[in-house]
Amino acid sequence: MTSTSTSTAGSAPSGTPAGPPGAGLPTDDTDPFSHEVLENPIPFHTALRDAGPVVHLTRHDVYAFARYEQVHAALVDWQGFQSAAGVGLSNFRYEKPWRPPSLLLEADPPRHDAPRRVLSAVLGPRALRRLRAGWLADAEALLDEVLAGGDEFDAVPSLAEAFPLRVFPDAVGIGKHGRENLLPYGDFLFNAFGPHNDLVAAAAPRAGELASWVNDRCGRDALSDDGFGARIWAAADRGEITHEQAPLVVRSLLSAGVDTTVHALSAVLYAIATAPQEWERLRAQPSLARVAFDEAVRWESPVQTFFRTATTDVRVAGHVIPEGTKILMFLGSANRDPRRWTDPDVFDxxxxxxxxxxxxxxxxxxxxxxxxxxxxxxxxxxxxSRVRTIELAGPTVRHHNNTLRAWESMPLRVRR
Incomplete structure (x- = not known):
């Protein structure tokens, strides 16, 4: 980490206005998308938080917010920090997106409002109440299948990936054939929010094929009559959104509804395997399941980063973020900021x-x-209901992604 009173910005992404940061602004030349940081971002996050509320990352010429206060403020200030210019490093003001932008993630009011209202209604409490009993039964069936194979298994493919791919596409209303495409598609999508590094290059040859498969699943004729997708198309028929918007709203479900959940489930499984006293607490009080999930999302932050773009010169903690420049919000760092959380590195x-x-x-x-x-x-x-103890049965392996904190392998051993 280097902190200086003045600095000259590094190379900017194509078309992005570059310029030196203001006097007194700390700088850092670390690449937050390097494999070293992706493997273990915690030391880098600590250094960023300690450096100040705003840090200029010279490698990509972006302004970093790593403390909870600034990250939270930027997330809620859509007028000052827009999503419509892209939530990745690419700046849609100057660069063409690789796919039509998301109507929810990469749009601001008023364009964002109608799709958001429709999807909020589709995914509302009534819909989830209808799904609950079936999903509980599906989870029990999956656990029985996994445990029938023995007391040691890899939790990532066996549970964290298998369960969302078992229940969520059914809820959306897509067929069973080809569901394995959802994970590599999502992996590429979240990689694409970062720079064009080796992770993007490795997945690029299949990107068109995967995107085409997903897009084909979003049409009315490809969906069942009783899922989330059909309800989105029904909203279009009622005029709540346009028929051109409907497949993009369905695509938002398939883009953001699988990988993030997979890695969040991996996070909570890792947490309970490495904190046996918390697993005992959860077994004694199963109603803590949702608290455990949210605490794991805070502790591991499956979505580590998102970008925003300054809509005007914005003053933050005494520093001016120039209009049109990118802000990199470190959600994972904010979720472990000791200024906000007591013992933030502890799963509790x-x-x-x-x-x-x-x-x-x-x-x-x-x-x-x-x-x-x-x-x-x-x-x-x-x-x-089935397992008394859970522990790691071998070394774990991380899966690197420019946006996600992910797992490749997590061997577990259970006792019943």
């Missing part, structure tokens, strides 16, 4: 994790977060 079920920014905040807050919570509740409840 006695904590109230509400207020974490793992699902965002403000009007762009994740509209499907309650769906993810229901999936976690179902899986943890089934696990608690």
């Amino acid at each position: 079920l006695s904590r109230d994790p509400s207020g974490h920014v793992g699902f965002g905040m403000g009007l762009h807050q994740c509209v499907g977060q309650h769906v993810a919570r229901l999936e976690a509740e179902a899986l943890l409840t089934a696990l608690a």
